[in-house]
Amino acid sequence: MRTHQALAFLLLFVIASGASENASTSRGCGLDLLPQYVSLCDLDTIWGIVVEAVAGAGALITLLLMLILLVRLPFIKDKEKKDPVGLHFLFLLGTLGLFGLTFAFIIREDETICSVRRFLWGVLFALCFSCLLSQAWRVRRLVRHGKSPSGWQLVGMALCLMLVQVIIAIEWLVLTVLRDAKPACAYEPMDFTMALIYDMVLLVATLGLAFFSLCGKFKKWKQNGVCILVTAFLSVLIWVAWMTMYLFGNAELRQGDAWGDPTLAITLVASGWVFVIFHAIPEIHCTILPAPQENTPNYFDTSQPRMRETAFEEDVQLPRTYMENKAFSMDEHNAALRTAGFRNGSLGNRPSAPFRSNVYQPTEMAVVLNGGTIPTAPPSYTGRHLW
Missing domain, CATH: 1.20.1070.10 (Rhodopsin 7-helix transmembrane proteins)
Structure with missing residues (x-):
């Protein structure tokens, strides 16, 4: 018991001395x-x-x-x-x-x-x-x-x-x-x-x-x-x-x-x-900050015209026009061969001219139906040379 009292007294003494020193600081x-x-x-x-x-x-x-x-x-x-x-x-x-x-x-x-x-x-x-x-x-x-x-x-x-x-x-x-x-x-x-x-x-x-x-x-x-x-x-x-x-x-x-x-x-x-x-x-x-890439398109810039930047239009729209023109020329060429074959009695005796898709070639049927004159090019072929 006396030991506890001595420890408590010592603790109070230390606290009091610290408080007195801290008061001066x-x-x-x-x-x-x-x-x-x-x-x-x-x-x-x-x-x-x-x-x-x-x-x-x-x-x-x-x-x-x-x-x-x-x-x-x-x-x-x-x-x-x-x-x-x-x-x-x-x-x-x-x-x-x-x-x-x-x-x-x-x-x-x-x-x-x-x-x-x-x-x-x-x-x-x-x-x-x-x-x-x-x-x-x-x-x-x-x-x-x-x-x-x-x-x-x-x-x-x-x-x-x-x-x-x-x-x-x-x-x-x-x-x-x-x-x-x-x-x-x-x-x-x-x-x-x-x-x-x-x-x-x-x-x-x-x-x-x-x-x-x-x-x-x-x-x-x-x-x-x-x-x-x-x-x-x-x-x-x-x-x-x-x-x-x-x-x-x-x-x-x-x-x-x-x-x-x-x-x-x-x-x-x-x-x-x-x-x-x-x-x-x-x-x-x-x-x-990384520098922006120069090839990156800016879709919000309206100062410059819009350019085709993908192959979608080239793969879809351009071949579609080409195939339509080619189909039109092939149909006309086949019709001319049939007409010539029926007149001569044979379908394979008359040689065919080489096919060119980008030149308008009037067939014999088209000449007969037009009264013997060379018809003009269709609207889609306007401005192209004949033969």
Whole structure:
């Protein structure tokens, strides 16, 4: 009995000590979680949990699209669809990086986190915008000439365009952190925005080139140009909104420090989902979709005359006319032989002329009945030569 009482007392002591320790931590987080990552599970900061869930779902969808494209790659036979597969993977990789970078703006900042934020923000957006610009160039070539650049040219163009932003980001970090010995987190919103001017140039160039991709004679590729145009236009709206809020709106509302990270995190999530819905999914669907067969008849197309595409008419209608004409000629020929035989008293003394089904041959009976003149051809034989 005393043993049971001792165990019960020990259990109550453990529960009470755990409750006292949990009271000092954030609601929804564990006991051993570092304070730096409290925002990932703190139920009091609901924006972090919502953005985290949406970013996680976007990351899973992006990984699923990459897996689908990888599995279907051996079955893609069309050269114009197989060339940009590497560019699709590069774009999905950049989109996955945007969803992953969202978590860096949810957790508490330090020197390492701030350096990652400042470097990867511009580089990842430059990668996505470079891929969109390369895709716009490809679609423009397809719409006008029916041929696209090779896959290596598309990937090389995107990487070279992204490399410019990599140099800008490295130079900015070196000048502000190493040379001036300033903390990585001590930067003004205007400095952060000015370091992204090259990304804005890529976005505007993509939007302009997407307009030109809608003009051309190969209309089947114009739907790809429409997807790029919609993606670029929505990205412009997102960038105008977040820069306005980040530079001026938060200061006007006196929430500059509190709303800075949520503004940037929401921008990353919104941009990532725009890339997935309006560009990645349509492009992958168009890539893995088998090309329609050119010989397949389109019975709903009324712009062209209907042609005979089966052997039914040839086997039934044409031989029927031929057999009627042949039967008519054979009957006439037999009647002429009988008449000649009765006149000469014999049916086999007079040789017969060779039978030709396509020439109207008047018989002797027909000449006698017509008064000694050669009759004209029947209506079905009008226009044919005699003999």
